[in-house]
Amino acid sequence: MFDDGFSAEKLFNQGYSYTYDDVIFLPGFIDFPTDAVNLSTKLSRNIDLSIPCVASPMDTVTETSMAVAMAALGGIGIVHYNNTIDQQVDVVRFAKAHQFPFVSELIFVSPSESIHCGDEFGKSQTIFVTETGRNDSSLLGIVTKSDWERLSDSEKEGRVSAYMEVNPETLPSSYNFKDVAGCIASKKLKFVPLVNEDEQVVNLVTADDVERMNSLPKLGLPSLGKDGKFLVGAAVGTRESDKERLEHLVKAGINVLVIDSSQGNSEYQINMIKYVKRTYPNLDVIGGNVVTKYQAANLIKQDVDGLRVGMGSGSICTTQEVCAVGRGQATAVYKVSSIAEQHGIPVIADGGISNSGHIVKALSLGASTVMMGSFLAGSNEAPGTYEYKNGLRVKKYRGMGSLEAMTKGSDARYLGDTAKLKIAQGVVGSVADKGSVLKFVPYTIQAVKQGFQDLGASSMQSAHELLRSGTLRLEVRTGAAQVEGGVHGLVGYEKKYF
Numbered sequence: 001m002f003d004d005g006f007s008a009e010k011l012f013n014q015g016y017s018y019t020y021d022d023v024i025f026l027p028g029f030i031d032f033p034t035d036a037v038n039l040s041t042k043l044s045r046n047i048d049l050s051i052p053c054v055a056s057p058m059d060t061v062t063e064t065s066m067a068v069a070m071a072a073l074g075g076i077g078i079v080h081y082n083n084t085i086d087q088q089v090d091v092v093r094f095a096k097a098h099q100f101p102f103v104s105e106l107i108f109v110s111p112s113e114s115i116h117c118g119d120e121f122g123k124s125q126t127i128f129v130t131e132t133g134r135n136d137s138s139l140l141g142i143v144t145k146s147d148w149e150r151l152s153d154s155e156k157e158g159r160v161s162a163y164m165e166v167n168p169e170t171l172p173s174s175y176n177f178k179d180v181a182g183c184i185a186s187k188k189l190k191f192v193p194l195v196n197e198d199e200q201v202v203n204l205v206t207a208d209d210v211e212r213m214n215s216l217p218k219l220g221l222p223s224l225g226k227d228g229k230f231l232v233g234a235a236v237g238t239r240e241s242d243k244e245r246l247e248h249l250v251k252a253g254i255n256v257l258v259i260d261s262s263q264g265n266s267e268y269q270i271n272m273i274k275y276v277k278r279t280y281p282n283l284d285v286i287g288g289n290v291v292t293k294y295q296a297a298n299l300i301k302q303d304v305d306g307l308r309v310g311m312g313s314g315s316i317c318t319t320q321e322v323c324a325v326g327r328g329q330a331t332a333v334y335k336v337s338s339i340a341e342q343h344g345i346p347v348i349a350d351g352g353i354s355n356s357g358h359i360v361k362a363l364s365l366g367a368s369t370v371m372m373g374s375f376l377a378g379s380n381e382a383p384g385t386y387e388y389k390n391g392l393r394v395k396k397y398r399g400m401g402s403l404e405a406m407t408k409g410s411d412a413r414y415l416g417d418t419a420k421l422k423i424a425q426g427v428v429g430s431v432a433d434k435g436s437v438l439k440f441v442p443y444t445i446q447a448v449k450q451g452f453q454d455l456g457a458s459s460m461q462s463a464h465e466l467l468r469s470g471t472l473r474l475e476v477r478t479g480a481a482q483v484e485g486g487v488h489g490l491v492g493y494e495k496k497y498f
């Protein structure tokens with residue numbers, strides 16, 4: 001081998017904390033096409049994914065729509081727990097009731113109610129009628145906006161039972177996109193509700209939705225569990241009350257658990273892992289967060305099935321500033337994965353991902369997946385609505401350790417303790433509109449495949465082999481090299497990734 005560049009082992013043992021932008025890989029040898037790159041991977045010991053992408057357990061990132069879209073793409077979403085047990089369980093249940101890449105807004109009324117104005121339809125063209133006026137009872141009828149608009153004023157004052165369409169055409173919610181699109185086309189339907197075994201509506205698909213989906217990149221293999229349903233993960237903390245939460249989440253069918261903490265090497269976490277392993281031996285448990293070999297070894301001893309790596313590297317994180325602990329994310333991922341790999345434990349590189357190059361770096365430094373918050377928070381699938389700031393369409397994105405997130409219904413979790421002085425370790429901000437994850441994640445993955453090809457790695461396993469054998473060569477970029485590596489010297493430009 002030529003003496004050129006450094007091996008990761010040498011580079012990361014010099015006393016510096018490096019982040020993704022600090023390092024650059026030297027290209028390898030290409031003898032396969034981009035499409036031959038296989039990025040299928042493991043989230044944890046027993047959970048396989050076809051793409052290495054995980055949505056963060058944050059209340060501005062992962063609820064039903066994100067969980068469903070990520071699973072449809074072949075990744076996974078981890079549902080946050082900054083809410084009541086019932087709310088978190090509903091998000092999981094609803095996500096698992098789908099075989100569909102997206103979830104439409106559904107509006108319900110009871111038969112005795114009236115629809116007074118067109119705004120009640122929201123963005124939808126259809127209102128569903130059920131006995132309870134909620135999604136938890138079977139479908140009795142529907143009212144479409146166009147039919148409702150044709151009613152006289154006195155008819156509009158009356159109960160919906162007087163004019164709703166009974167026995168509307170429905171399809172089983174077990175149908176996948178292709179099945180539903182086929183029925184919509186062959187029966188020339190404008191829309192069709194999808195219903196579960198109890199005739200409860202779980203989704204609404206319109207002809208426009210089908211057209212929109214057909215214009216997106218083709219989806220790969222979805223993430224499905226043994227039950228044939230979408231894989232969905234959930235996060236919990238380490239309090240006594242989290243045990244009750246977990247019991248309900250397991251009943252709702254979660255496939256994997258993330259124990260959420262910024263410093264996972266604690267007695268609380270170790271006790272929680274022991275409890276979960278004892279009580280739910282078939283549930284994969286991901287521990288963290290950790291950034292050192294020492295922290296990782298303690299959780300590995302408890303037989304965790306996955307490790308989440310990152311402290312202070314997130315875009316909304318202020319932990320390193322507030323507490324003076326953490327680590328540059330490239331170093332953290334390399335160090336933790338070197339020990340995790342010896343025990344066959346997959347590593348999630350959590351936080352600090354802002355482009356496809358960061359994903360290539362995280363995976364080539366030993367991670368098996370990346371967890372993303374800000375990268376996904378501006379999507380249609382993230383919770384919340386878009387607003388305008390300085391002419392830019394944005395969505396709110398906040399740290400789970402921000403004062404705002406901590407005081408939102410989670411007082412018991414943080415503030416009801418003896419600790420009276422609250423210290424924030426995160427901020428509240430916003431991120432630009434990025435459209436649907438169903439569009440930009442496939443493009444991102446294609447870019448990651450190109451990166452792997454340049455390195456000469458045709459799979460996750462081969463990338464990890466290049467790393468461990470020292471074949472992967474890298475260097476630190478000086479400040480000037482980083483400037484050179486970005487766009488520079490132009491008067492103005494527009495950055496478009498795809």
Ligand SMILES: NC(=O)C1=CN([C@@H]2O[C@H](COP(=O)(O)OP(=O)(O)OC[C@H]3O[C@@H](n4cnc5c(N)ncnc54)[C@H](O)[C@@H]3O)[C@@H](O)[C@H]2O)C=CC1
Pocket residue numbers: 237238239240260261262263268289310311312313314317319351399400401414425426
């Ligand atoms: N990855 C990162 O760099 C960071 C992430 N975060 C995120 O912010 C949120 C809050 O994180 P943390 O503050 O680390 O949450 P945490 O729940 O681990 O800790 C919050 C506070 O509660 C205490 N605590 C935790 N478990 C306890 C138990 N069983 N009994 C008694 N006291 C207990 C801890 O000592 C700490 O003071 C999480 O969602 C986390 O992922 C926060 C900071 C950094």
Ligand SMILES: O=c1[nH]c(=O)c2[nH+]cn([C@@H]3O[C@H](COP(=O)(O)O)[C@@H](O)[C@H]3O)c2[nH]1
Pocket residue numbers: 056057058262289310312313314315316317318319350351352353371372373374375398399400401402425426427
């Ligand atoms: O220091 C922190 N204070 C916080 O309030 C906070 N909230 C989330 N996180 C962590 O950041 C990750 C998401 O980071 P990105 O936006 O960079 O993807 C997430 O996946 C978390 O690991 C926090 N870290």
Ligand SMILES: [K+]
Pocket residue numbers: 312313314315316317318319
């Ligand atoms: K940070």
